[in-house]
Amino acid sequence: DAGVIQSPRHEVTEMGQEVTLRCKPISGHNSLFWYRQTMMRGLELLIYFNNNVPIDDSGMPEDRFSAKMPNASFSTLKIQPSEPRDSAVYFCASSLQQGYNSPLHFGNGTRLTVT
Amino acid sequence: DAKTTQPNSMESNEEEPVHLPCNHSTISGTDYIHWYRQLPSQGPEYVIHGLTSNVNNRMASLAIAEDRKSSTLILHRATLRDAAVYYCILRRNSGNTPLVFGKGTRLSVIA
Numbered sequence: 001d002a003g004v005i006q007s008p009r010h011e012v013t014e015m016g017q018e019v020t021l022r023c024k025p026i027s028g029h030n031s032l033f034w035y036r037q038t039m040m041r042g043l044e045l046l047i048y049f050n051n052n053v054p055i056d057d058s059g060m061p062e063d064r065f066s067a068k069m070p071n072a073s074f075s076t077l078k079i080q081p082s083e084p085r086d087s088a089v090y091f092c093a094s095s096l097q098q099g100y101n102s103p104l105h106f107g108n109g110t111r112l113t114v115t
Numbered sequence: 116d117a118k119t120t121q122p123n124s125m126e127s128n129e130e131e132p133v134h135l136p137c138n139h140s141t142i143s144g145t146d147y148i149h150w151y152r153q154l155p156s157q158g159p160e161y162v163i164h165g166l167t168s169n170v171n172n173r174m175a176s177l178a179i180a181e182d183r184k185s186s187t188l189i190l191h192r193a194t195l196r197d198a199a200v201y202y203c204i205l206r207r208n209s210g211n212t213p214l215v216f217g218k219g220t221r222l223s224v225i226a
Contacts, residue, residue, distance in 0.1 A: 004158075031211045043159070043216035050211060091158045097211040101147050104214055106158030 004107035006092050012113045018080040021110045024073060025094030033104060034067055034077050035091040043091070049075065050097055082114045119203045124221040127193045135188040135220055137203030142183050146205040149214065150177065150188045154199045159216070162188065162201070166208075198224045 005024040013019055025032050033048040047057040052069045060067070064083070069075040079086055089111050093104040120138040127133040139148065150162040163170055163177045165186075170177040176189040190197055202219040206212060 033213055035216075042218055045213045045215065048213050056213070093158070095211060101149070101164060101206060101208065102211060103161035103164075104151075104159075106160065108156075109158055 004092055004094050004105050006090075006107035006110050008110060009108065010111050010113075012115065013082055014115055015083055016081045017114075018078065019082045019086075019112060019114075021077040021090050021092075021112070023075045023077070023092030023107060025075070025092070026105055027073070029094035029096050029105070030072065031095045031097045031102075032069060032075050033093040033095075034075070035093065035106075036088045037091060037109070038088045046077070079112075082112075084114045087112055087114050119205060119217055121201075121203050121217065121220045123218065124223065126223045126225060127190075129195060129224055129226050130192050133190040133193045133197070133222065135190075135201050135203075135222065136185065137187070138185045139203070139205055140184045142205055143207075145208040147208055148177065148179060148183075148186050149204045149206050150175070151202045151204065151214070151216075152199040153202070153219070154196075159202065159214075164206070193222075193224045195224050195226060198222055 034046040046059045049069045089109040091109045093106040095102040149164040151159040153159045165177045178187045200219040
């Protein structure tokens with residue numbers, strides 16, 4: 001299996017532009033998580049889905065952030081408009097909701113720089 | 116979520132065992148103890164998890180105190196590739212809940 005695939009690996013954009021980050025979970029996994037990592041705040045959960053349905057989006061920082069999961073094999077995290085403080089590494093993770101405590105499998109992240 | 120406390124950093128010599136401690140004095144009966152690690156420029160990866168009994172897998176061993184208020188991740192022979200940030204996380208046993216990461220322990224391995 002290729003693992004969780006995120007694209008792009010790096011994104012540089014100007015303040016005010018729309019940014020879309022993409023994630024392809026591991027085939028067969030039915031839970032998907034979006035995290036953000038910065039030096040100051042560490043790894044923070046933004047939102048997670050079970051069976052394509054958003055379960056908890058309380059970590060989404062502002063209305064400028066939105067996430068969708070139109071099907072089991074694809075999710076997007078959109079920031080519109082982007083701001084310099086959104087600069088971070090964004091990770092997507094997936095797991096199999098089979099029983100409890102299934103491990104999360106993380107992608108290698110998208111490093112976002114907003115200038 | 117119950118809180119965990121880990122040392123900020125630790126150092127080990129290559130090919131020696133490493134014991135990474137974690138305190139979780141407010142752990143509840145339904146909390147599992149999970150360990151993840153994050154290698155440089157990569158996403159976190161699962162290492163091991165347990166509830167009450169000690170656990171072994173190909174990556175590491177997990178020793179859990181009898182009162183469950185602390186645990187230790189054991190790397191039996193550290194290699195340079197084990198240099199990473201190690202996170203000890205409590206995860207409630209109630210469905211596929213997310214992980215809540217703390218600051219972790221940064222492990223340096225010296226050749």
